[in-house]
Amino acid sequence: MAIEHLRDIAADPFPPAGFGPDPLRILLLEDSDLDTELLVAFLDDLGHPYALDRVMTRADFTRAAEPGAYHLILADYILPTFDGLGALAIARTRCPGTPFVFVSGALGEDVAVEALKRGATDYVTKQRLDRLHRTIMRALAEARALAERERALRDLHDLNETLEARVEARTRELEAANAELQRQVVERERVEEALRQAQRLEAVGQLTSGVAHDFNNLLTVISGNIEFLGRAVSDERSKRRLDMMRGAADRGARLTAQLLAFSRRQRLAPTPVELNHTVASMRDLLQSSIGGAVRIEMTLQPELWSALVDATQIELVILNLAINARDAMVVGGCLTIETANVTLTEAPARAEEPAPGAYVMVAVSDTGTGIAPDVLARVFEPFFTTNPVDKGSGLGLAQVYGFAKQSGGGVRIDTRLGEGTSVRVYLPRAEADALPAAAPAAPVDCAARRSPDDRPVILVVDDDTAVREVTTTILTEAGYTLREAGSGLAALQSLEADPCVDLVLLDFAMPGMNGAEVACEIRRRWPQLSVIFATGYADTEALMRAGAVGAERIVQKPFQGGELQRKVAANLPHTPVPALRLVPGRARRA
Template sequence: MTGLDPAPGTATARSAATSPSPAGGRPRKLLALVGGAVVGGLIVVGQNHRYRLQGQRQVEQLAPSFAQQLWNLDLEAARDQARVILDTSDYRSVEVLHPDGQVFVRQAADLAGGPARWLSDRGLLPTIRYRVALTHLPPGEPAPEVIGTLEVARVDPGLRLYVQAALVVALGGLVANALRDRRRRRIAAAELQRAEERAAHLETRARLQEREQQLQEKRQLEALGQLAAGVAHDFNNVLTVVMGSAEVIDLATTDPTCRNTARTILDAAERAAHLTRQLLAFARRQVIELQPVQLNDEIEDFAPILRQALGDRLTLRLDLAPDLGVVQADPVQVEQVLLNLVVNARDAMPEGGSVDVVTRNLRGGEAIEGGAPVPEGRWVCVAVRDTGIGMDEETRARIFTPFFTTKSPGSGTGLGLATVDGIVQQLGGTITVASKPGRGTCFTVALPRDGDAVGSTAQHRIVSLDDDFDPRGKRVLVVEDRDAVREVMAAALTRHGFVVAAASDGLMALSLAAQQEEPFDILVTDLAMPDLSGVELAARMRRDRPDLKILFVSGDANAELGEDFASDDRTAVLSKPFGARRLVDRVRELLATHVRTTEEPPSD
């Protein structure tokens, strides 16, 4: 058997040693470097080339047994033999390799501490590496086949290391280097600490700036909301006069020109009223009339209008949960939210697509497919999901900001989503959005789930309407501090057969009530008046007439009714602006309402 690369093994040492002279006998001086500084020296004396040839032949004698074990794939026997060789010789390692370099067996001697281990760990222990090919001669073949390589490394016994007198200097250098390392580590630690402190300071400062910006934006929105609410409130009073007067003209004349003009005025006033409702919704000051609402029913009833808003290019798909819970909401506001979200989806799909309206019962952390998770709690959710152009993060952060719009000038007010946000928060809910550019958008509105009604022995009220109710002759006291609004209200009610008395404030209303021989059947009063508010007036009149019906008129949702009136079936709220027909219908409905108290819950 011949060796693969039959040249003799080469003595090697890592980092702080070099190969001995192949001729042998001539010493070579090596400088020891620690941390880039010369701290001592080593003198290496090598022996002659014949010694290494003798070592090569010894390794070649080991090759046949390893070749047989490799051919039989008896690697465990090969490992055992390698361990025996290492235990009984000065070999450092034995390796059996595949021709492509894959390691089959690798065993290393345990130097068991001491100087040899110290030198080996630092790459200063010179070794000779022998390499022999492992071959196998298959039957009938003329030449053997190389099946692997045996590689053996041993400590070069012909190399002696002489530590010069510079050892003392070397040790001193090592100590000095250790001290320098310690100082560098201390400096690095101090710099790291300062960097961490600077980073923490910058992070704290950034958080403070972010909070200040959020607080400033909140104050700006509150100020804008107060301004919008004030403008809308005053404008609603004007619109009430305009709408009521236009309806009176429409009813009082038969002239087609006059009637068309009156209806044009009404249409314009309705559009203006829609804008004021948006402003009030954004400011969370819109008057709402809460009642149990089944969102599935509202969506199905409102679906034709939604499809009309989408047009022919877009498809509306409904995915409604059959076990959907009930919420406390204003049906008109629910329709307003749905319409704004669907119109927003339509505008995001200029090339066409589909809009999904999905309802689900969700708990905290859950989400409708394609939407964002909802907060903790029990929610009834409705999601509007489109296949449109989507939004980037910057746009998504500003979509609920009033007057922000991505549409071209004149194409939108920028109040649609701000209105939705205001309505949802006014109802105690949340709205979340999930969107990515090119992957559509999903708005999820989550409203608190209303508790299921439970029968008990407590008193229950049964409310019914008298279909044959005749309003003629019913006495109405109208109290409104704005003259034009009061005159329009009184004229509309008088025209429909009511007996009307009008007062400009609460004190005047109490005086009129005291002078009447017959009591008033209903009080129609503005909520916000000087001296005596509408709630205070109603409370004082109820003392003498407990069954008095009361209709509060207001454009401000923040006006407090108090517990006595908020849950009273003989009390209602009419939000401004309104026309003559709506006022008359609301008064008729309230007067025609009969309330009966029973110990049993009402039957289905």
């Protein structure tokens, strides 16, 4: 028998607690027409709209018991073809969330208990249909609570599943953020350490450059007076002592040169250099310097770029590194010299390393003992050495560092304890127009005020009286007329009084105006005057601003081998120029 619709009321969602406005959808399993009419009468007393579908057979009930099709199932217990427990089993299987209430006249207590055990919501006897209203309300409330509980459990399950995924995603985000934070901390520590090292090396460099300058002034006095005494003494014993003194002064000069290399104040003459040729030509020198027990290998890159460096200084750098490598190899070993074109993109990790750019690299590697981390942190400090007191000055790597930095490059050390060390020196690549030619200085001609037979006039400017005395003595003996000034301001005042000098010899480091500043003022006011520098160190940038960019315009203290006389003679003007008229505070052409 098909489903019998006893009410035809539109039924939508599950009604809210207290029934609400929505109609109830009820499935009735009942074979008695009389009992059905009686039941409908009680349902009409509910005061709530409902739709009642009646079935009487197993097949019809099975088809009707669909999930969500009804809010409530009312069933008789005794049926013609099957009983209520069978219907309950079908309902619990097909629509387990729908409340199932027995309405029967033959439902004993034992049967009722068994029905409740098997999942029935409640039961009402047909003799007590007045209880039907409360039973239906309770059944619907329990069903709603159960549905909400199951929905909450589903939501909780879904939340747990998504929560786990969110936790995993958040964990990954936190791990990534933590890794980035650790990277930033490490990078900051690296940058701070590099900054501290750079500041420490800069401070040491300023100290050593000042010491070297003052020491060179002392050596200039010592060397000059040794030369004077050498011409005055005749006995062999005194000459031998003077030779010893001269040798000590020369060693002091070499020591200050190394200090100036570290502080980046040495005098450099950068030119395009083919490093492959330089390295190859040094093989015999290197072999004799490090001994026959060490094997030398060279790996020279073809088509190597030209390096813009001082050719003499790079040879000293390679020799220094080779000697250091020899000392690191106790017995035998292999010394490898390598050249390569290198383009760096990463920022330097340490103060001595080069900035990003294109470089010509020369590396000296050994198979020695390696360098410990605590020693590696200090290897570029001047006078720091792990060798015995009588084995080196500790200035080798300091000189390499200063030379590389002053040349515009840097140094990088890779080392492994027990395996060896590789020192890579990065030098700037030479461009076609790397070295612009210096404009020659215009000569000064005071022929109108001087006789053609007068000796050249040189103005010596130095704040150190002893150095100035040695300098003027040397130049007087060379046949020049000397004027002196103890400061830059005094030199300018002297020139204002009489600008007719042939050459100005300037000390670089002076209180007040330094030599470069004085030279700039001389160029502005008396552009014809030739200027050269005599200095214990040279700030290359300042000298370039002053116009003295060539090595022939810089005399290194202490004076050696007639260098002062030679460079003074080379820079004296020989070409006549218009005479100068003396005007207070300024010289101008007549």
